[in-house]
Amino acid sequence: MIFLDNLINGLSLGSIYAIIALGYTMVYGIAKMLNFAHGDVIMVGAYIAFCGLQYWGLPPVMAILVAMAVCTVLGVTIEGLAYRPLRQAASLAVLITAIGMSYLLQNLALMIWGANPKSFPRTFINSSILRVGELSISSATIITILANIVIMVALTLFTSKTKMGKAMRCVSEDRGAAELMGINVNRTISLTFAIGSALAAIAGVLLCSSYPILQPTTGSMPGIKAFTAAVFGGIGSIPGAMLGGVLLGVIEIFGKAYISTELGDAIVFAVLIVVLLVKPAGLLGKPVREKV
Amino acid sequence: MSDIRSGAPLLKVNDIHVYYGAIHAIKGISLEVYDNEIVTLIGANGAGKSTTLNTIAGLLHPRQGTVELNGANMNGVSASKMVSRGLSLCPEGRRIFQQMTVRENLEMGAYSRPVTEIDASLEDVFQRFPRLKEREKQIAGTLSGGEQQMLAMARALMSHPRLLMLDEPSMGLAPILVEQIFDIISELHEGGVTILLVEQNAQMALQVADRAYVMETGLITMQGPAEELLHNDAVQKAYLGS
Ligand SMILES: Nc1ncnc2c1ncn2[C@@H]1O[C@H](COP(=O)(O)OP(=O)(O)OP(=O)(O)O)[C@@H](O)[C@H]1O
Ligand SMILES: [Mg+2]
Numbered sequence: 001m002i003f004l005d006n007l008i009n010g011l012s013l014g015s016i017y018a019i020i021a022l023g024y025t026m027v028y029g030i031a032k033m034l035n036f037a038h039g040d041v042i043m044v045g046a047y048i049a050f051c052g053l054q055y056w057g058l059p060p061v062m063a064i065l066v067a068m069a070v071c072t073v074l075g076v077t078i079e080g081l082a083y084r085p086l087r088q089a090a091s092l093a094v095l096i097t098a099i100g101m102s103y104l105l106q107n108l109a110l111m112i113w114g115a116n117p118k119s120f121p122r123t124f125i126n127s128s129i130l131r132v133g134e135l136s137i138s139s140a141t142i143i144t145i146l147a148n149i150v151i152m153v154a155l156t157l158f159t160s161k162t163k164m165g166k167a168m169r170c171v172s173e174d175r176g177a178a179e180l181m182g183i184n185v186n187r188t189i190s191l192t193f194a195i196g197s198a199l200a201a202i203a204g205v206l207l208c209s210s211y212p213i214l215q216p217t218t219g220s221m222p223g224i225k226a227f228t229a230a231v232f233g234g235i236g237s238i239p240g241a242m243l244g245g246v247l248l249g250v251i252e253i254f255g256k257a258y259i260s261t262e263l264g265d266a267i268v269f270a271v272l273i274v275v276l277l278v279k280p281a282g283l284l285g286k287p288v289r290e291k292v
Numbered sequence: 293m294s295d296i297r298s299g300a301p302l303l304k305v306n307d308i309h310v311y312y313g314a315i316h317a318i319k320g321i322s323l324e325v326y327d328n329e330i331v332t333l334i335g336a337n338g339a340g341k342s343t344t345l346n347t348i349a350g351l352l353h354p355r356q357g358t359v360e361l362n363g364a365n366m367n368g369v370s371a372s373k374m375v376s377r378g379l380s381l382c383p384e385g386r387r388i389f390q391q392m393t394v395r396e397n398l399e400m401g402a403y404s405r406p407v408t409e410i411d412a413s414l415e416d417v418f419q420r421f422p423r424l425k426e427r428e429k430q431i432a433g434t435l436s437g438g439e440q441q442m443l444a445m446a447r448a449l450m451s452h453p454r455l456l457m458l459d460e461p462s463m464g465l466a467p468i469l470v471e472q473i474f475d476i477i478s479e480l481h482e483g484g485v486t487i488l489l490v491e492q493n494a495q496m497a498l499q500v501a502d503r504a505y506v507m508e509t510g511l512i513t514m515q516g517p518a519e520e521l522l523h524n525d526a527v528q529k530a531y532l533g534s
Binding site for chain 2: 163167169170173176177179180182183184286
């Protein structure tokens with residue numbers, strides 16, 4: 001029973017990582033950059049949802065939608081102001097800018113909401129506990145896993161069926177060739193940031209529904225873990241982010257439960273190292289290859 | 293053959309200078325392409341042929357000089373907008389979308405056009421390239437080199453260009469396939485497509501073209517009717533290996 005309990009918790013935590021990892025992996029695939037501020041967009045999303053619930057008296061669904069809208073605007077603005085001017089610059093310059101943006105967001109949050117941790121309110125997401133035999137499962141767990149599945153299916157359909165989704169795949173494969181098709185690359189990159197950031201808001205709410213302590217650094221650790229998950233699954237690959245995220249969550253929970261609570265995170269990174277040694281492109285990453 | 297040159301040129305390149313950082317790759321070249329012509333641009337490796345085509349397509353921007361399409365100045369127009377102005381580049385090295393299917397690649401070629409027109413264009417292209425129809429659902433990266441080149445050309449045609457630019461379409465292909473590619477180029481020309489062709493295979497390019505320009509290290513050193521250049525001593529020595 002404890003095993004099943006752990007497995008379900010792992011799947012739920014992993015689902016949150018997976019949703020965050022999607023943001024990293026899509027932006028990496030399309031803009032070829034690591035957006036280290038992504039974790040902090042999650043934190044902003046959680047704070048906006050918190051304000052909506054606590055101060056503005058919004059119903060939960062509205063609060064989530066407002067958080068998604070704010071994060072979408074935030075993500076697109078960050079891209080337009082900070083990253084777009086560096087499109088031709090060395091990738092190290094972009095990386096440093098992204099790290100700077102991460103600190104900027106954390107400090108702004110510190111200014112606006114203060115350093116004291118806020119306790120995230122209860123909503124329909126985490127209001128009940130289901131009992132199945134001896135198992136007791138929080139509704140947050142179930143909703144998180146379901147949200148993950150819905151997002152995965154929706155994104156897969158989007159990228160395989162819609163014109164815009166296909167344009168995203170083109171830009172990710174060959175930016176120059178995509179331009180020659182008439183695809184507006186800047187707009188495609190903006191769209192990618194918009195989608196990733198809206199998902200970050202959802203991840204923020206789900207994260208705080210399971211671990212209800214909210215502070216300006218809330219997004220950091222999940223952000224880094226999700227980045228790890230994206231690399232683990234094969235950065236640039238959408239199913240890879242999903243698989244990497246879920247596996248990472250399960251490994252983390254099992255590591256903490258059966259090996260050592262303190263070493264849980266170390267175990268996660270150790271597994272990552274082993275995977276990258278065996279499969280440098282990640283679990284589902286495609287090794288780069290060209291036909292002459 | 294040069295009689296068909298009448299009125300204003302479809303494409304007019306005016307004394308362009310193109311740089312890669314500090315490298316001065318194109319040092320002031322001018323050329324024209326008139327409606328219904330095949331014009332070829334030949335020259336040794338590194339002469340600046342691809343740079344010229346990429347600049348015309350809007351992927352690179354000249355530091356000086358202008359590119360005019362149909363009399364309108366195209367400086368500052370992005371590559372993605374050039375497509376809807378009737379220009380299409382089939383780039384060096386094919387650059388097809390390896391992870392997409394043949395059909396998806398073709399559909400992306402028609403990205404700038406109304407969805408309702410795509411099916412008719414697909415029919416056209418499949419008629420010209422029956423091999424592609426058989427392989428419609430195949431992942432493009434698994435096609436043979438020759439098939440990939442066909443796909444790249446077909447994809448460039450999907451935008452219904454007035455001016456089609458081909459950058460070394462015969463690169464790396466067996467002689468029989470090179471023949472086939474040049475047959476297709478002739479057919480396209482007969483169908484009314486204007487073509488600017490860059491080729492290593494100067495012999496075949498000069499045979500199919502109306503006019504030609506010869507490039508050397510960023511400059512145009514010779515130009516004239518293709519027929520003439522084909523029999524020019526200097527050209528024969530340098531590019532035709534005789
Ligand atoms: N991205 C780049 N950065 C710097 N220099 C470049 C770049 N691309 C091309 N060059 C230089 O510009 C010059 C012209 O190159 P270009 O590719 O246009 O030649 P080309 O005539 O197409 O040659 P080839 O027949 O080999 O394709 C070369 O000296 C090349 O080294
Ligand atoms: Mg070239």
